[in-house]
Amino acid sequence: MKWAYIARAREVLAGEEGAVIKDWGGKLPVALVYPNTYHVGMSSLGYQVVYRLLNARRDVVCERAFWTRRFATDDPVVSIESQQPLADFAVIAFSISYELDYPHVVEVLRQAGVPLRADERDASWPAVIAGGPAVSANPLPVADFLDGVLVGEVEKQADALVDALWSGIDAPRPALWEAMARVPGVYAPQLSPEDPAPVRRQWVRDVEPYPTSTVVYTRDTEFGDMQLIEIARGCGRGCRFCMAGYLTRPKREHSVTSILDQAREGLAHRDRVGLVGAAVSDYSQIDELVGSLRDMGARISVSSLRVDPLSEALLEALAESGTETLTVAPEAGSERLRRTIHKGVTEADLFHAAERAEAYHFRQLKLYFMLGLPGETEADVDAIVDLCRAAAGRFSRQVTANVTPFVPKAHTPFQWAAMAPREAIEARYNALQRSLGQMGIEVRGESAQWAEIQALLARGDRRLGAVLADLRGSSIRAWERAMAAHEVEPEAYLEAREPGEALPWGFIESGVGPRALTAEWERACAESEDVPGR
Numbered sequence: 001m002k003w004a005y006i007a008r009a010r011e012v013l014a015g016e017e018g019a020v021i022k023d024w025g026g027k028l029p030v031a032l033v034y035p036n037t038y039h040v041g042m043s044s045l046g047y048q049v050v051y052r053l054l055n056a057r058r059d060v061v062c063e064r065a066f067w068t069r070r071f072a073t074d075d076p077v078v079s080i081e082s083q084q085p086l087a088d089f090a091v092i093a094f095s096i097s098y099e100l101d102y103p104h105v106v107e108v109l110r111q112a113g114v115p116l117r118a119d120e121r122d123a124s125w126p127a128v129i130a131g132g133p134a135v136s137a138n139p140l141p142v143a144d145f146l147d148g149v150l151v152g153e154v155e156k157q158a159d160a161l162v163d164a165l166w167s168g169i170d171a172p173r174p175a176l177w178e179a180m181a182r183v184p185g186v187y188a189p190q191l192s193p194e195d196p197a198p199v200r201r202q203w204v205r206d207v208e209p210y211p212t213s214t215v216v217y218t219r220d221t222e223f224g225d226m227q228l229i230e231i232a233r234g235c236g237r238g239c240r241f242c243m244a245g246y247l248t249r250p251k252r253e254h255s256v257t258s259i260l261d262q263a264r265e266g267l268a269h270r271d272r273v274g275l276v277g278a279a280v281s282d283y284s285q286i287d288e289l290v291g292s293l294r295d296m297g298a299r300i301s302v303s304s305l306r307v308d309p310l311s312e313a314l315l316e317a318l319a320e321s322g323t324e325t326l327t328v329a330p331e332a333g334s335e336r337l338r339r340t341i342h343k344g345v346t347e348a349d350l351f352h353a354a355e356r357a358e359a360y361h362f363r364q365l366k367l368y369f370m371l372g373l374p375g376e377t378e379a380d381v382d383a384i385v386d387l388c389r390a391a392a393g394r395f396s397r398q399v400t401a402n403v404t405p406f407v408p409k410a411h412t413p414f415q416w417a418a419m420a421p422r423e424a425i426e427a428r429y430n431a432l433q434r435s436l437g438q439m440g441i442e443v444r445g446e447s448a449q450w451a452e453i454q455a456l457l458a459r460g461d462r463r464l465g466a467v468l469a470d471l472r473g474s475s476i477r478a479w480e481r482a483m484a485a486h487e488v489e490p491e492a493y494l495e496a497r498e499p500g501e502a503l504p505w506g507f508i509e510s511g512v513g514p515r516a517l518t519a520e521w522e523r524a525c526a527e528s529e530d531v532p533g534r
Contacts, residue, residue, distance in 0.1 A: 152202035227266030333383030372420030375528030
């Protein structure tokens with residue numbers, strides 16, 4: 001192995017606080033891989049939680065590894081803690097948050113010298129498993145590469161899954177698959193490729209026994225200046241486009257006492273606390289929590305903020321902590337379309353947020369919107385312009401509009417919706433840029449082409465495994481070549497579907513059944529004249 005890769009991993013390790021170093025003797029060695037860069041992966045609180053849970057077991061040694069953009073054909077993938085090649089571990093466990101990281105899963109296995117397909121690996125190779133939001137919703141595009149998938153929250157079944165791995169790691173692979181499939185919430189893709197047995201999403205009823213905060217501190221991350229603490233899990237708002245809102249139900253909260261205990265420990269490392277939740281301002285004791293954190297001398301940041309309610313105590317704390325940007329997400333410009341997507345935010349709420357941002361002297365007001373939502377018309381796009389203009393009239397500094405294409409996701413009421421045509425999204429985005437640019441409002445967007453790839457993977461089936469395996473390069477053209485080689489028509493995955501038809505991911509029981517999702521879809525249709533169409 002090239003010394004440069006060992007030296008780089010040791011350099012990373014030297015810049016961290018909190019890494020867990022264990023001797024391998026008598027333990028199950030697990031390589032916990034985030035299929036994106038170190039900077040992105042170490043920004044994931046979920047990834048760090050899995051690291052802590054696995055290393056809490058005396059019979060497991062869990063080390064971290066990451067994908068890198070600079071891979072060449074002979075570049076090894078080594079762990080951070082002991083700089084061991086991935087192929088030397090008994091288990092390679094991927095934590096997958098985003099569908100667009102699926103190609104990186106394949107690249108990591110290829111770089112590690114591990115056969116890609118699970119049915120090509122015997123007991124001499126590491127078992128390859130995965131978990132995380134993306135594969136909990138729909139694991140089929142990467143199913144060919146995996147021996148097991150944990151669907152749902154890791155705290156619920158981590159111990160049972162480790163026990164199953166211990167029992168079958170040296171056995172023929174079918175025996176290992178059977179052992180994992182006996183664990184509730186675990187999908188073993190190779191046992192029933194054509195007709196998977198139902199798999200029920202796992203979740204913990206009470207999050208209080210599972211304090212969730214930063215484990216490893218590093219400056220090389222989006223949140224390098226803070227300790228992240230989960231204050232709540234799940235969301236009861238029911239936005240019809242939101243996969244996280246449906247896959248993390250029901251809403252559960254950590255106690256103020258637990259959060260403060262974690263903050264006290266974290267203040268030994270960082271003076272800023274990042275509060276994490278689907279909607280931080282929805283936390284039932286947010287004012288008490290914020291007041292106590294400020295009494296401890298902590299600066300405060302938040303992962304997300306709703307404008308109904310908008311906590312005055314939280315706004316004041318953010319401003320005093322040096323937060324420069326207040327971010328809110330109207331998602332749609334018009335009241336009608338916000339009703340269709342069940343956002344539950346009014347213009348009055350948004351204007352109030354802009355006025356409070358002005359009062360507390362934030363330097364930037366950032367508004368998030370989606371283009372191509374079901375039922376969207378040109379008038380709805382014009383309404384984004386009107387809303388931004390009105391916000392700018394109430395906020396004297398920089399207003400920024402972040403605009404992303406809507407991507408239909410599994411297990412949401414909009415899982416049946418069509419992906420809007422790329423040309424329509426691009427035309428509407430360009431129109432927004434022209435109109436808002438004239439007002440001095442900055443517009444930032446994401447590629448409509450890559451949104452189509454994301455939609456393809458979000459609602460895909462096992463045919464996409466062959467596409468991922470043959471993908472060479474990271475361009476749209478590379479995707480087009482790989483899909484053409486396997487006669488995969490993207491339109492088949494992007495078009496509208498009918499409630500009642502069999503869906504590839506239907507064997508995943510998310511906790512919100514088809515009947516409830518269909519009812520929400522029908523309500524959306526009733527609230528919009530054009531929901532099902534492109």
